[in-house]
Amino acid sequence: MGQKIPDVFSTHSAAKFCRVTPMTIIRWIDEGRIRAYKTPGGHRRIMRADLEAFCRRAQIPMQWEDRVDTGTRRVLIIDDDPTVVDAILDAIFDDETAQQSDAYEVEHADNAFDGGRMFLQIRPHIVFLDLGLPGLDATQVTKAMHDQPGGERARVIGITDDDAPAALGLDAVLGRPLAKKAVRRATGPLPKLPPS
Numbered sequence: 728m729g730q731k732i733p734d735v736f737s738t739h740s741a742a743k744f745c746r747v748t749p750m751t752i753i754r755w756i757d758e759g760r761i762r763a764y765k766t767p768g769g770h771r772r773i774m775r776a777d778l779e780a781f782c783r784r785a786q787i788p789m790q791w792e793d794r795v796d797t798g799t800r801r802v803l804i805i806d807d808d809p810t811v812v813d814a815i816l817d818a819i820f821d822d823e824t825a826q827q828s829d830a831y832e833v834e835h836a837d838n839a840f841d842g843g844r845m846f847l848q849i850r851p852h853i854v855f856l857d858l859g860l861p862g863l864d865a866t867q868v869t870k871a872m873h874d875q876p877g878g879e880r881a882r883v884i885g886i887t888d889d890d891a892p893a894a895l896g897l898d899a900v901l902g903r904p905l906a907k908k909a910v911r912r913a914t915g916p917l918p919k920l921p922p923s
Contacts, residue, residue: 734848736773744778745787755781776847783876799830800914801849805842806835806857811886811905815855818910839863843871850877853914858887858895869896884913 733740738756742749753771756763762777782788802819804812812835819831834849836842839860846854854872858865865885872878873896885900899913 734775736775736778738771738773741773741778745782747787760785776844780847799832800853801851802831802833802853802855802914803842803845803849803851804833804835804855805837805839805845805860806855806886807837807860808857811855811857811903814905814907815910818905818907819914839868843868846872846878846881847875850875851881854881854883855901856883856885856897858885858900865895865897882914 736744738749738752741761742752745752752761752773755761756771756773761773761781763771763773765771802815804815806812806815816833819833832849834845834851836845839862842854842856856865856868857863869883872881872883882898883896885895885897886903886905887900888903901909901913
């Protein structure tokens, strides 16, 4: 799959991945175009999600985009209930219901803030979203996900105890307790997606 992509970049490593000079990265940081922080030693550091967001806004191709294994479905579970997370994992990795060609990379966040950050980092193909998370506006979150580059084709699946209206912009809604076959129906098959 190629080189591992760091979660935190120095100005030199960010410059290498964006194919610019370190001074250009520093200038963009000083201009406020790239979010960064300083170490106690005064060195600038950039979080991967911030660098990716800047590159997308500036339409700068990222060097790692051609390194992603597009045969792997990236799944993000945003739910604070471990039993729901386990049920989803059981369903997508179940030998009886899974397709032979299915390969999954799964990430989990137990709150909406971390879920949003991870969505930007991994650009998932499928998102399982707990509609009952505190402070969550499902319509707004779903729209924000679909507004991201590549996010318009992400499949967002709501998880709820109640009936959720279709107006939320969700691709599917699953009720608790989750049934394996319902999870498998909601996850596949996927359209061709661009690399992350």
